[in-house]
Amino acid sequence: MIDFVRALGDRSLERLASLGRASIMWLSAIWGLPRWADVPLLIKQIYNVGVLSLVIIVMSAFSIGAVIALQFYTQLSRFGAEDAVGLGLALVLLRELGPVVTGLLFAGRAGSAVTAEIGLMKTTEQLSSMEMMGVDPLRRIVAPRLWAGVISMPLLTAMFNVVAIYGGMVVAVNWLGSDVGNFWSGMQDSVELWNDVGKGMIKSVIFAVVVTWISVYQGYDTEPTPEGIGFATTRTVVISSVMILALDFILTLSMYGEFK
Numbered sequence: 001m002i003d004f005v006r007a008l009g010d011r012s013l014e015r016l017a018s019l020g021r022a023s024i025m026w027l028s029a030i031w032g033l034p035r036w037a038d039v040p041l042l043i044k045q046i047y048n049v050g051v052l053s054l055v056i057i058v059m060s061a062f063s064i065g066a067v068i069a070l071q072f073y074t075q076l077s078r079f080g081a082e083d084a085v086g087l088g089l090a091l092v093l094l095r096e097l098g099p100v101v102t103g104l105l106f107a108g109r110a111g112s113a114v115t116a117e118i119g120l121m122k123t124t125e126q127l128s129s130m131e132m133m134g135v136d137p138l139r140r141i142v143a144p145r146l147w148a149g150v151i152s153m154p155l156l157t158a159m160f161n162v163v164a165i166y167g168g169m170v171v172a173v174n175w176l177g178s179d180v181g182n183f184w185s186g187m188q189d190s191v192e193l194w195n196d197v198g199k200g201m202i203k204s205v206i207f208a209v210v211v212t213w214i215s216v217y218q219g220y221d222t223e224p225t226p227e228g229i230g231f232a233t234t235r236t237v238v239i240s241s242v243m244i245l246a247l248d249f250i251l252t253l254s255m256y257g258e259f260k
Helices: 001-031 037-047 053-078 084-121 126-132 136-177 180-190 195-218 226-256
Strands: none
Touching: 001 053, 001 195, 037 053, 037 084, 037 136, 084 126, 084 136, 084 180, 084 195, 084 226, 126 136, 136 180, 136 195, 195 226
């Protein structure tokens, strides 16, 4: 029993120390940009984590939008409410699926790449070399990737929502024969700019901060071995996915829950 308590205490202290290191790294790096000399680094990272993620975002968005529209039309037509397909599709995407699915895809594609890249730099002692030359790795390596993730992911979420709604429209209108006027008018009349679009984008920003934070920390704190990089990349995807789903529940409850 004493050994179990000791092991539990050691593991808890290790987790607290890791959280402390991650917080210090994040606070130190997040103020490192923007400086005019660092703008090219930021633009390069926006391209790496944002532009290069467009293909998977667009393809996934179109497929998800088409599937949701098909399911909504099939179920709502049983009650003669197929005209509400557009509204239901928009609300589900803007409030929930857009930010969540984009966050999961971003973690799997961009987050894992950032972790592996920084981990490889640590393994090959590039970070140590920068410190010896008087270059701050947090400003040069970590900060551009943090800011790029925070900037890119909300834009990717907006792109996901647009493409998914278009995919749903193609299925509902062009394939299933739903009225195009009713499809768009339901959104126009009932979708609210702040309550639906704005809160969904707030979710996206929070997810972006969490995913990029986890990604850069796992790479920066990884064991400098090939196995360490592999474990760090896996932890990035797993922890980011769990955090996105947990935070989505908390944010949805606080934004849309009824407290009386």
